[in-house]
Amino acid sequence: MRLTYRPFELELNHPFTIAKFSRTSTPLMLLQIEHEGHIGYGEASMVPYMGESHQSATQFLSKVDVPRFKYPFDFGAIIQYLDEIAPGNPAIKAAIDIALHDLEGKLKQQPCWQLLGSDPAKMPVTSYTVGIDTPEVLVEKVKQGDGCKVIKVKLGRGSDKELINTIRSVTNLPLYVDANQGWTDRAHSLDMCHWLHERDVKLIEQPFAKTDPDDNAWLTERSPIPIIGDEAVQRFGDVEKAKGVYSGINVKLMKSAGMYEAHRMILKAKELGLKVLIGCMSETSCATLAAAALAPQCDWADLDGPLLVSNNPYQMPEFKDGKWVLNDRSGLGLDAGIAMG
Numbered sequence: 001m002r003l004t005y006r007p008f009e010l011e012l013n014h015p016f017t018i019a020k021f022s023r024t025s026t027p028l029m030l031l032q033i034e035h036e037g038h039i040g041y042g043e044a045s046m047v048p049y050m051g052e053s054h055q056s057a058t059q060f061l062s063k064v065d066v067p068r069f070k071y072p073f074d075f076g077a078i079i080q081y082l083d084e085i086a087p088g089n090p091a092i093k094a095a096i097d098i099a100l101h102d103l104e105g106k107l108k109q110q111p112c113w114q115l116l117g118s119d120p121a122k123m124p125v126t127s128y129t130v131g132i133d134t135p136e137v138l139v140e141k142v143k144q145g146d147g148c149k150v151i152k153v154k155l156g157r158g159s160d161k162e163l164i165n166t167i168r169s170v171t172n173l174p175l176y177v178d179a180n181q182g183w184t185d186r187a188h189s190l191d192m193c194h195w196l197h198e199r200d201v202k203l204i205e206q207p208f209a210k211t212d213p214d215d216n217a218w219l220t221e222r223s224p225i226p227i228i229g230d231e232a233v234q235r236f237g238d239v240e241k242a243k244g245v246y247s248g249i250n251v252k253l254m255k256s257a258g259m260y261e262a263h264r265m266i267l268k269a270k271e272l273g274l275k276v277l278i279g280c281m282s283e284t285s286c287a288t289l290a291a292a293a294l295a296p297q298c299d300w301a302d303l304d305g306p307l308l309v310s311n312n313p314y315q316m317p318e319f320k321d322g323k324w325v326l327n328d329r330s331g332l333g334l335d336a337g338i339a340m341g
């Protein structure tokens with residue numbers, strides 16, 4: 001079994017601005033694990049605010065003893081091993097987990113969605129995210145999301161109503177809203193929830209700070225729109241803490257350290273009566289197909305990574321009626337012909 005990787009810089013179509021920061025590209029680590037003539041593809045998307053980098057990923061990978069990964073893979077034991085190497089580092093752990101899932105599917109000649117028990121017919125539509133911007137650029141961005149059935153809007157910089165009014169002037173599509181911890185006042189946040197409800201907003205992500213369960217729970221109890229924990233919910237252990245604080249959780253492979261733990265989080269959330277949104281960072285087709293394999297088990301999907309970038313090194317997966325289409329190929333179903341050069 002052989003692991004190779006290369007750093008990659010994924011360019012965004014537009015500078016991406018949310019409540020806390022702005023950026024134009026995202027560092028990735030593209031990874032492959034080869035075994036018995038098959039290649040499993042993985043990817044780490046290391047958005048800067050999560051604290052990982054090409055350097056930290058390289059350092060982590062240098063400590064991984066690849067021959068330990070024996071097929072058929074025991075993903076629970078593998079994530080435990082990766083966590084013992086170092087805490088944190090969820091994105092590079094996800095890259096390994098995704099590559100091994102792709103490999104497992106190829107060796108078993110089964111698609112990953114099938115291995116994980118997903119029903120492709122239950123695939124939710126994927127939202128198309130527009131960051132905070134000037135009205136002119138916002139209008140342009142919404143037009144570029146043509147083909148999507150839901151728009152996700154980033155709020156939290158003080159001009160929230162103006163932003164929604166601008167979006168509403170160009171589209172009647174349902175909206176998801178992400179406040180990215182940008183709200184600070186209870187009364188104002190509840191007013192906003194009612195105002196947004198009247199404008200067909202279907203969910204709100206992370207209104208208050210992730211460290212503030214009281215205000216988030218207060219709003220969840222009163223809001224006519226489901227409140228979803230994102231920054232507050234990283235790995236499996238956080239799911240239980242979300243109960244009573246949020247209506248649901250946002251699961252992302254780059255937070256959960258991969259597909260195995262994301263799947264456990266989805267099942268645990270359902271058991272606790274929490275809704276599930278499956279989301280992404282800036283990602284290529286690789287990590288997006290990995291999340292799409294789990295998306296049919298979720299209530300909503302926000303998997304627009306490849307739709308927002310200009311240099312995806314892989315073929316674009318099929319996207320139809322606002323949804324990713326899961327194919328019957330073994331593993332992730334990724335067309336990776338040009339990925340590693």
Ligand code: MG
Nearest residue numbers: 178205206230
């Ligand atoms: Mg979010």
